[in-house]
Amino acid sequence: xTTMTDPPRASFRLSMLLNDTRYRSYTFQAIALLVLIxxxxxxxxxxxxxxxxxxxxxxYDFLDAPAGYDINQRLIEYDSQSSNARAAIVGILNxxxxxxxxxxxxxxxxxxxxxxxxxxxxxxxxxMAVYVEIFRNIPVLIWIVIIFTIMIAVLPGPRExxxxxxxxxxxxxxxxxxxRGIYIPAPVWGPGSMMVVITFIAxxxxxxxxxxYAKNLLYSTGRLLPMGWPSLAIFFVPSIVMFFIMGQxxxxxxxxxxxxxxxxxxxxxxxxxxLWIALSVYTGAFIAENVRAGIQAVSKGQTxxxxxxxxxxGRIMNLVVLPQALRVIIPPLxxxxxxxxxxxxxxxxxxxADVTATLxxxxxxxxxxxxxxxxxxMLFYLTISLSISFIMNIYNNSVKxxxx
Numbered sequence: 001x002t003t004m005t006d007p008p009r010a011s012f013r014l015s016m017l018l019n020d021t022r023y024r025s026y027t028f029q030a031i032a033l034l035v036l037i038x039x040x041x042x043x044x045x046x047x048x049x050x051x052x053x054x055x056x057x058x059x060y061d062f063l064d065a066p067a068g069y070d071i072n073q074r075l076i077e078y079d080s081q082s083s084n085a086r087a088a089i090v091g092i093l094n095x096x097x098x099x100x101x102x103x104x105x106x107x108x109x110x111x112x113x114x115x116x117x118x119x120x121x122x123x124x125x126x127x128m129a130v131y132v133e134i135f136r137n138i139p140v141l142i143w144i145v146i147i148f149t150i151m152i153a154v155l156p157g158p159r160e161x162x163x164x165x166x167x168x169x170x171x172x173x174x175x176x177x178x179x180r181g182i183y184i185p186a187p188v189w190g191p192g193s194m195m196v197v198i199t200f201i202a203x204x205x206x207x208x209x210x211x212x213y214a215k216n217l218l219y220s221t222g223r224l225l226p227m228g229w230p231s232l233a234i235f236f237v238p239s240i241v242m243f244f245i246m247g248q249x250x251x252x253x254x255x256x257x258x259x260x261x262x263x264x265x266x267x268x269x270x271x272x273x274x275l276w277i278a279l280s281v282y283t284g285a286f287i288a289e290n291v292r293a294g295i296q297a298v299s300k301g302q303t304x305x306x307x308x309x310x311x312x313x314g315r316i317m318n319l320v321v322l323p324q325a326l327r328v329i330i331p332p333l334x335x336x337x338x339x340x341x342x343x344x345x346x347x348x349x350x351x352x353a354d355v356t357a358t359l360x361x362x363x364x365x366x367x368x369x370x371x372x373x374x375x376x377x378m379l380f381y382l383t384i385s386l387s388i389s390f391i392m393n394i395y396n397n398s399v400k401x402x403x404x
Contacts, residue, residue, distance in 0.1 A: 051371075056371075058371060058372060059369075059372070060369075060372055062084055062363075062367040062369050062372070063083060063084045063085040063088070064083050064084070064085065065083065065084055065367070066080070066081050066082070066083060066084075067080060067081075067082055067083060067084050067086070067087040067362075067363065067366075068080055068081075068366065069087070069362050069366075071087065071090050071091075071353045071358065072269055072353065073094060073267075073269045073271070073272055073352065073353055074090045074093075074094070074353075075090070075093045075094070075097065076089070076090060076093065078090050084359075084363045084367070087358045087359070087362075087363060088355060088358055088359040088363065088376070090353065090358065091353055091354050091355035091356070091357060091358030091359055092355045092380060094272075094347075094352065094353055094354045094355070095341075095344050095345075095347075095354040095355045095356075095384075096384075097272075098272060098275050098276055098279070098344050098347065098352070098354065099340055099341045099344050099384075101276050101280075102275075102276055102279035102280050102283065102340045102344070103337050103340055105276070105280035105284070106279065106280045106281075106282075106283040106284040106287055106336070106340065107284075107287060107333075109280060109281065109284035109287070109288075110283070110284040110285070110286070110287025110288045110290070110291055110336075111287070111288075111291050113128045113131060113132065113284060113285070113287075113288035113291075114287065114288040114289065114290070114291025114292045114294075114295065115291065115295070115317065116128045117129060117132070117288060117292050118292060118295060118296070128288065131285060131288075132285045132288050132289060134285075135281050135282050135284070135285040136282065136285035136286055136289075140278055140279065140282040140283075140343055140346065141346050141349060143278040143281065143282055144274055144275055144278040144279075144346055144347075144349055144350055145349060145350065146278075147273075147274040147277050147278050148270060148271065148274035148350045151179060151270050151273065151274060152179045152270065153179075154179075155177050155178055155179040156177075156178060156179065157178060157179050157180070158176075158178050158180065158257060158260060158261050158262060159260065161176065161178075161257050161262075162257055170255075173254070174252070174254050174255075174265075176255055176257075176262055178262070179270065180261070180267075180269070180270060181267050181268050181269040181270045181272075181273065182267070182268045182273060183255035183262045183265045183266070183267050183268075184255070184265055184266050184268065185252040185253060185254050185255070185265050185266070186252070186253040186264070186265045186266045187250055187251070187252065187253075188250065188251040188252065188253050189249070189250060190249035190250065190251065191249055192246035192247060192249035193246070193249040193250045195242055195246055195249075196239060196242050196243050196246060196249060196250060199238050199239050199242040200239045202238070203234055203235050203236075203237075203238045203239055204235065206234045206235075206238075207231050207234050207235050210230060210231065210234055211227060211231060214227060215319070218319070253265055255267075269352070270350075271347065271350040271351050271352035272352055274350050274352075275344065275346075275347050275350060275352050279340050279343060279344065282343075283336050283339060283340050283343075286336055286339075287333060287336055290328075290329050290332045290333055290336070291325070291329055293328060293329075294325030294326065294327075294328035294329035295321055295322075295325045297324075297325060297328045298320075298321050298324045298325055302320055302321065302324065303316055303320065303321060306319075306320045330392065330395065330396040331396060333392070334388065334389055334392040334393070334396070337388050337392065338385050338388055338389070341381070341384055341385060341388065342381060342385070345381075348361060355377065355380060356377065359373050359376060359377060359380075360373055360374065360377045
């Protein structure tokens with residue numbers, strides 16, 4: 001009796017599984033994943049077989065060989081006898097440097113331009129509209145070349161700072177703006193300087209903590225604390241006091257003209273400045289439109305209600321409009337940060353030694369290891385892009401509307 005009912009029962013269960021959309025979707029996904037793995041395995045094996053037949057075995061031992069070329073702009077010690085791996089690290093740090101600077105500057109510029117585009121002042125609004133339309137409709141590569149060319153043509157050479165008949169002079173006796181770059185004082189760290197740095201970091205954290213406390217107090221009780229002068233006091237006073245308590249341990253290395261160039265201080269090369277400014281103003285135009293769209297997405301009733309409570313326009317923008325607009329601004333802002341990172345690869349046009357110029361340019365040409373270099377480049381940009389997306393999505397989740 002049992003043997004006669006088992007087949008129909010098994011058939012019924014199989015029919016139930018096939019008709020269950022949940023299990024059916026899992027099955028199709030598993031089959032698709034298996035097909036994808038097999039396809040990639042076949043393509044990878046085919047690639048390795050063809051490369052082996054052509055005598056092009058993939059190897060990364062070239063990274064230990066001497067690079068044989070110099071890099072002007074660098075954040076770590078490097079010379080021509082350093083390895084290709086160290087040259088790649090120098091390029092990676094240069095890429096991260098210009099990407100970070102451009103992200104910060106573009107954000108500030110974009111927020112200001114986006115807010116001013118909605119200004120009731122006709123002239124200010126139209127000027128911001130002209131800025132946005134001009135910069136975002138011309139390729140960023142053209143702006144990089146234009147800014148770099150202007151720097152070379154307009155700024156004086158180091159020789160013009162020499163002698164009594166000098167036609168150029170240093171700003172405040174410490175800053176030199178030349179066609180080779182900008183020279184600024186470099187900090188000299190003495191004993192006790194770490195305490196000053198720690199105090200400065202603590203003061204910075206204190207500013208954010210105070211502003212957060214003041215905002216929460218305003219939302220919970222309606223009591224309005226001043227923001228400006230307490231933030232400045234927290235930011236500057238503890239660090240200055242610690243600086244003098246520790247006996248002024250931080251000095252400045254002022255750049256001086258010696259021979260045919262400036263020595264000492266920190267040199268910010270012309271290619272870095274051109275790339276930084278171009279990426280900032282170009283991406284800032286896109287961010288300005290994102291900010292404008294985010295502000296306009298906030299109901300006018302919010303602004304009117306805040307005004308009826310007696311809040312000033314600046315307070316309304318900071319406390320009412322922008323916090324709500326961030327929910328619209330952040331998602332496209334992530335894409336703009338990714339664009340800055342990827343557009344930094346255009347640095348090779350002005351001779352800035354980013355990772356594309358070092359690993360994907362000189363190292364690739366000297367070693368002939370095109371596949372290895374391109375794979376490393378792809379992994380680097382993929383890692384950076386995913387990291388930016390991950391961090392920004394965490395922030396996006398913190399500001400999004402939370403349902404009860």
